[in-house]
Amino acid sequence: MLKRISVQHLSLGMYLHQFCGSWMDHPFWRSGFVLADPKDLARILATEIHEVWIDTSRGADVAQGVDGTTRAEADAQIDTDFASLESSAPATSTAPAEPPPPLRTRRREPTTMAGELRAAAAICTQARDAVFNMFNEARMGHAVDAIGVQNLVDEISDSVNRHPSALISLARLKTADDYTYMHSVAVCALMVALARQLQLDEAATRDAGLAGLLHDLGKARIPLSVLNKPGKLTDDEFDVVRSHSEQGHAMLREAGGVSDAVLDACLHHHEKMDGTGYPHRLQGEEISVVARMASICDVYDAITSDRPYKRGWDPAESLRRMAEWSGSHFDKRLFQAFVKSIGIYPVGSLVRLASGRIGVVVEQSPQSLTTPIIKVFFSTKSDLRIPPERVSLAAPGCTEKIVAREDPARWNFADLNQLWAGSIVE
Numbered sequence: 376m377l378k379r380i381s382v383q384h385l386s387l388g389m390y391l392h393q394f395c396g397s398w399m400d401h402p403f404w405r406s407g408f409v410l411a412d413p414k415d416l417a418r419i420l421a422t423e424i425h426e427v428w429i430d431t432s433r434g435a436d437v438a439q440g441v442d443g444t445t446r447a448e449a450d451a452q453i454d455t456d457f458a459s460l461e462s463s464a465p466a467t468s469t470a471p472a473e474p475p476p477p478l479r480t481r482r483r484e485p486t487t488m489a490g491e492l493r494a495a496a497a498i499c500t501q502a503r504d505a506v507f508n509m510f511n512e513a514r515m516g517h518a519v520d521a522i523g524v525q526n527l528v529d530e531i532s533d534s535v536n537r538h539p540s541a542l543i544s545l546a547r548l549k550t551a552d553d554y555t556y557m558h559s560v561a562v563c564a565l566m567v568a569l570a571r572q573l574q575l576d577e578a579a580t581r582d583a584g585l586a587g588l589l590h591d592l593g594k595a596r597i598p599l600s601v602l603n604k605p606g607k608l609t610d611d612e613f614d615v616v617r618s619h620s621e622q623g624h625a626m627l628r629e630a631g632g633v634s635d636a637v638l639d640a641c642l643h644h645h646e647k648m649d650g651t652g653y654p655h656r657l658q659g660e661e662i663s664v665v666a667r668m669a670s671i672c673d674v675y676d677a678i679t680s681d682r683p684y685k686r687g688w689d690p691a692e693s694l695r696r697m698a699e700w701s702g703s704h705f706d707k708r709l710f711q712a713f714v715k716s717i718g719i720y721p722v723g724s725l726v727r728l729a730s731g732r733i734g735v736v737v738e739q740s741p742q743s744l745t746t747p748i749i750k751v752f753f754s755t756k757s758d759l760r761i762p763p764e765r766v767s768l769a770a771p772g773c774t775e776k777i778v779a780r781e782d783p784a785r786w787n788f789a790d791l792n793q794l795w796a797g798s799i800v801e
Contacts (some may be wrong), residue, residue, distance in 0.1 A: 390410070546676070569709070
Protein backbone atom coordinates (compact mmCIF):
# COMPACT_ATOMS: atom_id res chain seq x y z
CA MET A 376 0.00 0.00 0.00
CA LEU A 377 1.22 3.48 -0.84
CA LYS A 378 1.47 5.88 2.09
CA ARG A 379 2.61 9.51 2.21
CA ILE A 380 4.73 10.32 5.24
CA SER A 381 7.03 13.05 6.53
CA VAL A 382 10.69 12.50 5.74
CA GLN A 383 11.30 12.70 9.49
CA HIS A 384 9.57 9.32 9.78
CA LEU A 385 11.69 7.65 7.10
CA SER A 386 13.78 4.73 8.26
CA LEU A 387 16.04 2.12 6.70
CA GLY A 388 14.18 -0.77 5.12
CA MET A 389 11.38 1.36 3.70
CA TYR A 390 10.65 1.25 -0.02
CA LEU A 391 10.80 4.82 -1.33
CA HIS A 392 8.17 4.95 -4.09
CA GLN A 393 8.18 8.66 -4.93
CA PHE A 394 9.38 12.05 -3.69
CA CYS A 395 6.69 14.67 -3.02
CA GLY A 396 8.36 17.36 -5.04
CA SER A 397 10.01 18.04 -8.35
CA TRP A 398 13.21 16.21 -9.26
CA MET A 399 14.78 19.70 -9.22
CA ASP A 400 14.52 19.63 -5.41
CA HIS A 401 16.56 16.53 -4.61
CA PRO A 402 19.86 14.85 -5.62
CA PHE A 403 18.52 11.41 -6.53
CA TRP A 404 18.48 10.04 -10.05
CA ARG A 405 15.42 7.96 -9.38
CA SER A 406 12.75 6.96 -6.93
CA GLY A 407 11.61 3.38 -6.48
CA PHE A 408 14.22 1.71 -4.27
CA VAL A 409 14.65 0.22 -0.82
CA LEU A 410 16.26 2.70 1.54
CA ALA A 411 19.22 0.65 2.74
CA ASP A 412 22.12 3.11 2.96
CA PRO A 413 22.27 5.50 5.96
CA LYS A 414 24.00 8.02 3.68
CA ASP A 415 20.96 8.07 1.38
CA LEU A 416 18.69 8.73 4.35
CA ALA A 417 20.93 11.58 5.48
CA ARG A 418 20.91 13.07 1.98
CA ILE A 419 17.12 13.01 1.83
CA LEU A 420 16.85 14.72 5.21
CA ALA A 421 19.24 17.42 3.96
CA THR A 422 17.07 18.28 0.94
CA GLU A 423 14.07 20.60 0.76
CA ILE A 424 11.73 17.61 0.36
CA HIS A 425 9.23 17.42 3.25
CA GLU A 426 7.25 14.29 2.34
CA VAL A 427 7.67 11.07 0.39
CA TRP A 428 5.51 8.15 -0.70
CA ILE A 429 6.52 4.73 0.61
CA ASP A 430 5.20 1.34 -0.54
CA THR A 431 4.52 -0.77 2.54
CA SER A 432 4.00 -3.88 0.39
CA ARG A 433 7.63 -3.71 -0.73
CA GLY A 434 9.33 -2.45 2.41
CA ALA A 435 8.94 -1.51 6.07
CA ASP A 436 5.95 0.46 7.35
CA VAL A 437 6.03 3.46 9.68
CA ALA A 438 6.11 2.90 13.43
CA GLN A 439 2.80 2.32 15.18
CA GLY A 440 1.05 5.58 15.96
CA VAL A 441 2.79 7.55 13.20
CA ASP A 442 0.33 9.24 10.84
CA GLY A 443 0.43 8.69 7.10
CA THR A 444 -1.85 9.47 4.18
CA THR A 445 -2.90 6.72 1.80
CA ARG A 446 -3.04 7.29 -1.96
CA ALA A 447 -6.83 6.92 -1.90
CA GLU A 448 -7.12 9.59 0.80
CA ALA A 449 -4.77 11.95 -1.03
CA ASP A 450 -6.54 11.49 -4.37
CA ALA A 451 -9.95 11.98 -2.75
CA GLN A 452 -8.81 15.28 -1.26
CA ILE A 453 -7.40 16.47 -4.60
CA ASP A 454 -10.60 15.42 -6.38
CA THR A 455 -12.59 17.45 -3.85
CA ASP A 456 -10.35 20.47 -4.29
CA PHE A 457 -10.50 20.27 -8.09
CA ALA A 458 -14.27 19.76 -8.07
CA SER A 459 -14.66 22.93 -6.00
CA LEU A 460 -12.98 24.91 -8.78
CA GLU A 461 -16.05 24.41 -10.99
CA SER A 462 -18.22 26.73 -8.95
CA SER A 463 -15.66 28.92 -7.21
CA ALA A 464 -15.53 32.65 -7.82
CA PRO A 465 -12.62 34.27 -9.68
CA ALA A 466 -9.43 34.30 -7.64
CA THR A 467 -9.47 38.08 -7.44
CA SER A 468 -12.17 40.69 -7.50
CA THR A 469 -10.08 43.11 -9.51
CA ALA A 470 -12.17 44.13 -12.52
CA PRO A 471 -10.50 43.59 -15.90
CA ALA A 472 -9.38 46.78 -17.54
CA GLU A 473 -10.42 47.64 -21.07
CA PRO A 474 -7.71 46.37 -23.46
CA PRO A 475 -6.10 48.87 -25.78
CA PRO A 476 -7.35 49.02 -29.36
CA PRO A 477 -5.78 46.16 -31.34
CA LEU A 478 -3.03 47.01 -33.77
CA ARG A 479 -3.82 46.43 -37.46
CA THR A 480 -1.22 43.66 -37.69
CA ARG A 481 -2.37 41.83 -34.57
CA ARG A 482 -5.28 39.39 -34.50
CA ARG A 483 -6.93 39.04 -31.11
CA GLU A 484 -10.28 37.51 -32.04
CA PRO A 485 -10.88 33.84 -31.10
CA THR A 486 -9.80 31.11 -33.53
CA THR A 487 -10.27 27.35 -33.72
CA MET A 488 -7.77 25.13 -31.91
CA ALA A 489 -6.43 23.77 -35.22
CA GLY A 490 -6.03 27.25 -36.65
CA GLU A 491 -4.31 28.59 -33.56
CA LEU A 492 -1.93 25.62 -33.42
CA ARG A 493 -0.63 26.63 -36.85
CA ALA A 494 -0.23 30.25 -35.79
CA ALA A 495 1.33 29.21 -32.48
CA ALA A 496 3.90 27.03 -34.25
CA ALA A 497 5.13 30.07 -36.18
CA ILE A 498 5.20 32.18 -33.00
CA CYS A 499 7.16 29.47 -31.16
CA THR A 500 9.80 29.40 -33.91
CA GLN A 501 10.10 33.18 -33.89
CA ALA A 502 10.17 33.33 -30.09
CA ARG A 503 12.74 30.56 -29.76
CA ASP A 504 15.11 32.40 -32.14
CA ALA A 505 14.58 35.72 -30.35
CA VAL A 506 15.29 34.25 -26.91
CA PHE A 507 18.30 32.34 -28.28
CA ASN A 508 19.75 35.59 -29.64
CA MET A 509 19.03 37.41 -26.39
CA PHE A 510 20.85 34.75 -24.37
CA ASN A 511 23.79 34.82 -26.78
CA GLU A 512 24.09 38.59 -26.43
CA ALA A 513 24.05 38.18 -22.65
CA ARG A 514 26.74 35.47 -22.78
CA MET A 515 28.99 37.84 -24.70
CA GLY A 516 28.51 40.48 -22.01
CA HIS A 517 26.31 42.77 -24.08
CA ALA A 518 23.47 44.72 -22.50
CA VAL A 519 20.11 42.99 -22.72
CA ASP A 520 17.41 44.75 -24.73
CA ALA A 521 14.55 43.80 -22.43
CA ILE A 522 12.28 46.45 -23.90
CA GLY A 523 12.83 45.11 -27.42
CA VAL A 524 11.23 41.76 -26.60
CA GLN A 525 7.94 43.37 -25.57
CA ASN A 526 6.56 42.92 -29.09
CA LEU A 527 7.27 39.21 -28.74
CA VAL A 528 5.37 39.15 -25.45
CA ASP A 529 2.46 40.85 -27.22
CA GLU A 530 2.45 38.17 -29.95
CA ILE A 531 2.43 35.40 -27.34
CA SER A 532 -0.26 37.19 -25.35
CA ASP A 533 -2.47 37.58 -28.41
CA SER A 534 -2.16 33.86 -29.18
CA VAL A 535 -3.13 32.97 -25.61
CA ASN A 536 -6.05 35.38 -25.86
CA ARG A 537 -7.29 33.76 -29.07
CA HIS A 538 -6.96 30.17 -27.86
CA PRO A 539 -5.09 29.60 -24.55
CA SER A 540 -4.24 25.92 -24.98
CA ALA A 541 -2.51 26.04 -28.36
CA LEU A 542 0.78 27.83 -27.72
CA ILE A 543 1.02 26.60 -24.12
CA SER A 544 0.77 22.99 -25.30
CA LEU A 545 3.17 23.36 -28.23
CA ALA A 546 5.79 25.12 -26.13
CA ARG A 547 5.86 22.08 -23.84
CA LEU A 548 7.39 20.04 -26.68
CA LYS A 549 11.09 20.83 -26.53
CA THR A 550 14.34 19.28 -27.67
CA ALA A 551 17.25 19.04 -25.27
CA ASP A 552 19.11 21.70 -27.26
CA ASP A 553 16.40 24.34 -27.10
CA TYR A 554 14.99 23.59 -23.64
CA THR A 555 16.27 26.76 -21.98
CA TYR A 556 14.89 29.04 -24.69
CA MET A 557 11.52 27.33 -25.19
CA HIS A 558 11.06 27.08 -21.43
CA SER A 559 11.14 30.89 -21.33
CA VAL A 560 8.51 31.04 -24.08
CA ALA A 561 6.29 28.49 -22.32
CA VAL A 562 6.48 30.28 -18.97
CA CYS A 563 5.63 33.56 -20.71
CA ALA A 564 2.47 32.01 -22.17
CA LEU A 565 1.51 30.36 -18.88
CA MET A 566 1.99 33.66 -17.03
CA VAL A 567 -0.28 35.47 -19.50
CA ALA A 568 -2.97 32.79 -19.15
CA LEU A 569 -2.77 32.96 -15.36
CA ALA A 570 -2.87 36.77 -15.38
CA ARG A 571 -6.02 36.67 -17.51
CA GLN A 572 -7.60 34.13 -15.15
CA LEU A 573 -6.82 36.51 -12.29
CA GLN A 574 -8.41 39.31 -14.33
CA LEU A 575 -5.32 41.51 -14.04
CA ASP A 576 -5.32 44.68 -16.09
CA GLU A 577 -3.45 44.98 -19.38
CA ALA A 578 -0.31 46.52 -17.86
CA ALA A 579 -0.03 43.85 -15.16
CA THR A 580 -0.65 41.11 -17.73
CA ARG A 581 2.16 42.49 -19.91
CA ASP A 582 4.48 42.55 -16.89
CA ALA A 583 3.55 38.95 -16.07
CA GLY A 584 4.33 37.84 -19.62
CA LEU A 585 7.63 39.73 -19.69
CA ALA A 586 8.57 38.27 -16.30
CA GLY A 587 7.93 34.79 -17.70
CA LEU A 588 10.05 35.42 -20.77
CA LEU A 589 12.98 36.88 -18.78
CA HIS A 590 12.82 34.88 -15.54
CA ASP A 591 15.72 32.56 -16.47
CA LEU A 592 17.91 35.15 -18.20
CA GLY A 593 20.63 34.57 -15.62
CA LYS A 594 21.21 31.10 -17.09
CA ALA A 595 23.04 32.89 -19.90
CA ARG A 596 25.87 33.32 -17.38
CA ILE A 597 25.92 29.64 -16.37
CA PRO A 598 28.60 27.52 -18.17
CA LEU A 599 26.96 25.46 -20.91
CA SER A 600 28.80 22.38 -19.65
CA VAL A 601 26.79 22.68 -16.44
CA LEU A 602 23.55 23.95 -17.95
CA ASN A 603 23.36 21.15 -20.54
CA LYS A 604 24.83 18.35 -18.44
CA PRO A 605 22.94 15.13 -19.34
CA GLY A 606 22.63 13.95 -15.76
CA LYS A 607 22.14 15.01 -12.18
CA LEU A 608 24.30 17.87 -11.00
CA THR A 609 26.84 17.71 -8.20
CA ASP A 610 26.20 19.89 -5.15
CA ASP A 611 28.70 22.48 -6.42
CA GLU A 612 27.15 22.51 -9.89
CA PHE A 613 23.69 22.87 -8.38
CA ASP A 614 24.89 25.92 -6.44
CA VAL A 615 26.16 27.42 -9.69
CA VAL A 616 22.80 26.89 -11.39
CA ARG A 617 20.94 28.34 -8.41
CA SER A 618 22.90 31.57 -8.83
CA HIS A 619 21.00 32.28 -12.07
CA SER A 620 18.19 34.15 -10.33
CA GLU A 621 20.55 36.72 -8.80
CA GLN A 622 22.63 36.99 -11.97
CA GLY A 623 19.53 37.55 -14.11
CA HIS A 624 18.23 40.18 -11.71
CA ALA A 625 21.55 42.02 -11.87
CA MET A 626 21.59 41.91 -15.68
CA LEU A 627 18.05 43.26 -15.96
CA ARG A 628 18.65 45.98 -13.38
CA GLU A 629 21.77 47.09 -15.27
CA ALA A 630 19.93 47.11 -18.61
CA GLY A 631 17.01 49.10 -17.21
CA GLY A 632 13.63 49.61 -18.77
CA VAL A 633 11.72 46.86 -16.95
CA SER A 634 9.35 47.24 -14.03
CA ASP A 635 10.08 46.37 -10.42
CA ALA A 636 7.59 43.50 -10.76
CA VAL A 637 9.62 41.90 -13.57
CA LEU A 638 12.86 42.37 -11.62
CA ASP A 639 11.34 40.78 -8.53
CA ALA A 640 9.98 37.77 -10.44
CA CYS A 641 13.40 37.16 -11.96
CA LEU A 642 15.01 37.26 -8.52
CA HIS A 643 12.44 35.34 -6.48
CA HIS A 644 10.72 32.79 -8.75
CA HIS A 645 12.38 29.96 -6.83
CA GLU A 646 11.12 31.06 -3.42
CA LYS A 647 8.56 28.80 -1.71
CA MET A 648 5.67 29.62 0.57
CA ASP A 649 7.22 27.68 3.48
CA GLY A 650 10.52 29.59 3.27
CA THR A 651 12.68 26.76 1.92
CA GLY A 652 13.29 28.35 -1.48
CA TYR A 653 16.12 30.54 -2.71
CA PRO A 654 17.92 32.94 -2.89
CA HIS A 655 16.52 34.70 0.22
CA ARG A 656 14.31 32.04 1.82
CA LEU A 657 11.30 34.34 1.75
CA GLN A 658 7.98 32.94 2.86
CA GLY A 659 4.29 33.63 2.44
CA GLU A 660 3.36 37.24 1.83
CA GLU A 661 7.03 38.21 1.74
CA ILE A 662 7.04 36.85 -1.81
CA SER A 663 5.43 39.16 -4.37
CA VAL A 664 2.35 38.01 -6.25
CA VAL A 665 4.14 38.01 -9.61
CA ALA A 666 7.01 35.92 -8.17
CA ARG A 667 4.47 33.46 -6.73
CA MET A 668 2.82 33.26 -10.15
CA ALA A 669 6.20 32.67 -11.81
CA SER A 670 7.03 29.88 -9.34
CA ILE A 671 3.92 27.93 -10.36
CA CYS A 672 4.36 28.45 -14.11
CA ASP A 673 8.10 27.68 -13.98
CA VAL A 674 7.66 24.38 -12.12
CA TYR A 675 4.72 23.22 -14.26
CA ASP A 676 6.60 23.65 -17.52
CA ALA A 677 9.78 22.13 -16.09
CA ILE A 678 8.15 18.93 -14.84
CA THR A 679 6.03 18.41 -17.98
CA SER A 680 9.04 18.79 -20.32
CA ASP A 681 11.49 16.05 -21.26
CA ARG A 682 15.01 16.56 -19.93
CA PRO A 683 18.22 14.69 -20.83
CA TYR A 684 17.99 12.64 -17.62
CA LYS A 685 14.23 12.58 -17.00
CA ARG A 686 11.03 12.12 -19.00
CA GLY A 687 8.45 14.82 -18.45
CA TRP A 688 5.35 13.96 -16.47
CA ASP A 689 1.90 13.84 -18.05
CA PRO A 690 0.20 17.29 -17.76
CA ALA A 691 -2.78 16.08 -15.69
CA GLU A 692 -0.55 14.01 -13.41
CA SER A 693 1.75 17.01 -12.97
CA LEU A 694 -1.13 19.17 -11.72
CA ARG A 695 -2.15 16.51 -9.22
CA ARG A 696 1.39 16.22 -7.90
CA MET A 697 1.69 20.00 -7.67
CA ALA A 698 -1.60 20.03 -5.75
CA GLU A 699 0.07 17.84 -3.12
CA TRP A 700 2.81 20.46 -2.70
CA SER A 701 0.42 23.41 -2.75
CA GLY A 702 0.64 25.37 0.49
CA SER A 703 4.28 24.52 1.14
CA HIS A 704 5.62 25.29 -2.35
CA PHE A 705 2.89 27.42 -3.93
CA ASP A 706 0.26 29.99 -3.06
CA LYS A 707 -2.93 27.89 -2.87
CA ARG A 708 -5.19 30.60 -4.25
CA LEU A 709 -2.92 31.26 -7.22
CA PHE A 710 -2.47 27.54 -7.87
CA GLN A 711 -6.24 27.09 -8.06
CA ALA A 712 -6.41 29.95 -10.56
CA PHE A 713 -3.59 28.32 -12.54
CA VAL A 714 -5.52 25.03 -12.77
CA LYS A 715 -8.57 26.92 -14.00
CA SER A 716 -6.44 28.67 -16.64
CA ILE A 717 -5.15 25.46 -18.29
CA GLY A 718 -7.76 22.89 -17.22
CA ILE A 719 -7.74 19.98 -14.78
CA TYR A 720 -6.85 17.80 -17.78
CA PRO A 721 -4.60 20.03 -19.92
CA VAL A 722 -4.21 19.41 -23.64
CA GLY A 723 -1.94 16.40 -24.17
CA SER A 724 -3.15 14.54 -21.06
CA LEU A 725 -3.70 10.80 -21.53
CA VAL A 726 -6.97 9.61 -19.95
CA ARG A 727 -9.17 6.52 -19.68
CA LEU A 728 -12.92 6.83 -20.21
CA ALA A 729 -15.72 4.87 -18.56
CA SER A 730 -16.12 2.76 -21.71
CA GLY A 731 -12.56 1.49 -21.37
CA ARG A 732 -11.32 3.57 -24.28
CA ILE A 733 -8.13 5.60 -23.95
CA GLY A 734 -7.71 9.01 -25.50
CA VAL A 735 -5.72 12.23 -25.40
CA VAL A 736 -7.15 15.62 -24.46
CA VAL A 737 -7.19 17.84 -27.56
CA GLU A 738 -9.17 20.84 -26.37
CA GLN A 739 -10.79 22.32 -23.28
CA SER A 740 -14.54 22.68 -22.89
CA PRO A 741 -15.99 26.12 -22.09
CA GLN A 742 -18.73 24.41 -20.08
CA SER A 743 -16.66 22.58 -17.46
CA LEU A 744 -13.13 21.86 -16.31
CA THR A 745 -13.89 18.13 -16.12
CA THR A 746 -15.43 17.66 -19.59
CA PRO A 747 -12.73 18.39 -22.19
CA ILE A 748 -12.73 17.17 -25.78
CA ILE A 749 -10.95 13.83 -26.12
CA LYS A 750 -9.54 12.06 -29.17
CA VAL A 751 -10.04 8.36 -28.36
CA PHE A 752 -7.82 5.91 -30.23
CA PHE A 753 -7.32 2.76 -28.14
CA SER A 754 -9.59 0.13 -26.58
CA THR A 755 -8.45 -1.55 -23.38
CA LYS A 756 -11.12 -4.22 -23.86
CA SER A 757 -9.68 -5.45 -27.16
CA ASP A 758 -6.16 -4.18 -26.40
CA LEU A 759 -6.09 -2.71 -29.91
CA ARG A 760 -5.87 0.65 -31.63
CA ILE A 761 -9.24 1.91 -32.91
CA PRO A 762 -10.03 4.61 -35.50
CA PRO A 763 -9.47 8.00 -33.82
CA GLU A 764 -12.70 9.71 -32.78
CA ARG A 765 -13.28 13.12 -31.19
CA VAL A 766 -15.54 12.89 -28.14
CA SER A 767 -16.86 16.02 -26.44
CA LEU A 768 -17.61 15.04 -22.87
CA ALA A 769 -19.78 18.15 -22.52
CA ALA A 770 -21.99 17.30 -25.50
CA PRO A 771 -25.69 16.73 -24.72
CA GLY A 772 -26.38 13.05 -24.23
CA CYS A 773 -22.72 12.06 -23.86
CA THR A 774 -22.49 9.23 -21.32
CA GLU A 775 -18.70 9.05 -21.28
CA LYS A 776 -16.60 10.47 -18.47
CA ILE A 777 -12.97 10.41 -17.43
CA VAL A 778 -12.35 7.69 -14.84
CA ALA A 779 -8.55 7.72 -14.65
CA ARG A 780 -5.36 9.41 -15.77
CA GLU A 781 -3.00 7.15 -17.68
CA ASP A 782 0.79 7.12 -17.59
CA PRO A 783 2.12 7.60 -21.15
CA ALA A 784 5.29 5.71 -20.19
CA ARG A 785 3.21 2.61 -19.48
CA TRP A 786 1.57 2.62 -22.91
CA ASN A 787 4.41 4.05 -25.00
CA PHE A 788 2.20 5.47 -27.75
CA ALA A 789 4.82 6.81 -30.14
CA ASP A 790 2.38 9.14 -31.89
CA LEU A 791 0.76 10.68 -28.80
CA ASN A 792 1.81 14.24 -29.64
CA GLN A 793 0.70 13.89 -33.25
CA LEU A 794 -2.73 12.74 -32.05
CA TRP A 795 -3.46 16.07 -30.35
CA ALA A 796 -1.33 18.44 -32.45
CA GLY A 797 -1.56 16.82 -35.89
CA SER A 798 1.06 17.36 -38.57
CA ILE A 799 2.51 20.38 -36.75
CA VAL A 800 4.79 18.16 -34.65
CA GLU A 801 5.48 15.49 -37.26
